[in-house]
Amino acid sequence: MTRVLPHHRSVPRRALLAAAPGAALISPHDKAAAAARGDRAAYVPLRAQRIIGAPTTPGLAAWGLAYNPVSDELAVGDYVARQVRRYGRDGSYRGDFTNPSGQVPGVASALSVDARDGSYYLAVTGSTSAATDVVKYAPDGSYLAGFGIDQLVAWLAVDPTTGDLWIPDAFGGRTVIRRYAVDLAAQRLTQVATIDRPGTGPGQVRWATGVATDAAGRLYVVDTGNVTVHVFDAAGSWLRDLGDRTSLAGDLRGIALDEDLDRVYVSNAAGATVAAFALNSGSLVAHFGGEGTGPGQFVDGARQLAVTPDHRIWAADYGLRRVVSFDADGVAGPVFPNPGLPEDPAGLAVPRGLAVDPVTGEVLVADGFGQSITRYAADGSLVQRFGRRGSTPPEGMNYPKAVAVDPLTRNVWVANHEGAPHLVGFTPDFGAVVRQIVAPRFTLDLKFFRGLLYTLQTTPGAVRVYNPTTGALVRQWKSPIGALTALGIDPATGNIWVTTSKRRLGILTPAGRFRSIALGGVGAGVAFRGAEAYVSDSAGGRIRVLDRVTLAAKAVVGSGSGTGLGQLSGPSALDFDAAGRLYVVELRGGRVTAFGTEAAPEAGSAVVTVTGLGTAYQPMVTGTASAAAGVAHVEVSVTDQASGRCFDAAKNRWVAGAVWSRAVVWGPVTAPSWRLTVQLPLGPDRVYAVTARVVDRAGRVVVGPAATLRHTWAPA
Structure with missing residues (x-):
């Protein structure tokens, strides 16, 4: 969705118009090449000047979902904030699960409940800790243990007769489902059985996703590759299949059982519906849901499903950041959170791509987990936020991780990392789609050079060059050094620079000659200025400056990993x-x-004030600041007076003890405005203690006066 916030300026007229055909212009890439061919002047140091944006996530990016019959709660995995949240069946927020570091150690994927005692198991995908693929929690959400296994995990199910875990290999092309015995004392999962039936025939598996068990321990496996559901007995022997390509559209996800009603429900994400089958006969009973944003509809389909004792079906609507429900007849029912809890529109969740508009100087950011492109003015003001989760243009985005501005037309191109809608070109204001190109998955970087669009596929590593006008593939090159992480085009020579996660830099000449050298860091971005090439080191928290001809190291930009001004976190x-x-x-x-x-600033006076909480359901703390040396950060502490808990915006949770959260800051660097959105409110009528502090660019910290503010909200 295109949104221009009322307190920010709108997109200027010049930002919406491409150059007229045949106009007498000096090509931007010719200007860049001329600058690169300039004299070999001494390197001019770069210093950190300002911060744009701040961490934010939606209040609930629902993906995993489970009903706990012991605690009578719904647990919801927040895929973006890396939390698991507890809700009553009335949609009331009851708190979060605990974790040693305050967040799930990876992405919070599927949940399953051991009905014998109400304990939970969570599938952890892409863990930052190699030893944690599954986490076990007590019925109240308290952390019990983390388990590491040699398997990628996104879905799991508990055998209610033994407490064993069934876990399918995650992601496409993987066909094995493994059974593990759980040893809580030793914090170990031991494999005890395997279902290994690859193929396309009955009972054979191409890509297992959702799994569930019934009271007798039978296992139900959603096979999105074969578009069916396999039923196995407790020993892993195949019994029968449910559904096929005539009753299911594809991209199958979650599954849940209601044995009392003889029902099995399957998330039919490609059709944005939930399919209901009779458990015993296997006949199709109903489809309900549909594509859209209205009651009972989904954007990009449901993820995990759950059933409560009143026979209500609950579905995690990840695209719309909510949980929806249906009664047994498929009639849409309650939704939570209601109202919705969007992220701060000027904040960023997990941004990866960036491009500067060559005409306006506006900064465009591809936010993968924010499922959007955010456009800022150079002073940090929000100009536009565009996109939402979905697989079809214009607004649909599928983990966008790269953005580029065509210097000849100023059209904006977006690469969707997980596939459809693939590569999409928009007019400069995102008002229309000019071209969609179907490209391989895992496109991680985009660059323009001499009117052509260069794309980098991370794995298997490749560079592909497209004509952005026709969408035709012009040429391609496959990497001899494995997976790739970043792409740059030397404007003077046309040499293609690529980096890898293995700390290597590769250079391909237009004549096809290739060489690679060791790079002192994990490259994640490449850009050129004059005689230098700049390569970001995502692990080291700095930018390495190289001579673009000799490749000799010349300087470093940034002062290492961290969150201070000049430090770089990834x-x-x-x-x-x-x-x-x-x-x-x-x-x-x-x-x-x-x-x-x-030049580096000198310390001087600094002031910060809090002006209010706003009237939306989510409290939005606003204020102003000033600093003679320029403002680096504004940090805010928000404490709920009733519970004594403080909001942590970076982790999107309420915690014991004081926390300073980074605010979004925009405007003149010496006198900006700021705000902090409380993404997860505790209720519509609360009293908060609010304190703000300003950190100037010289490192001086000034704390403002404390304020006690009542936040009231009434539905429109």
């Missing part, structure tokens, strides 16, 4: 504006840092 894509300012998007930091040649 630096990724880079780009320069026309004035030579460098913009760096921070994957883990949830922000953009701008570097320039301005």
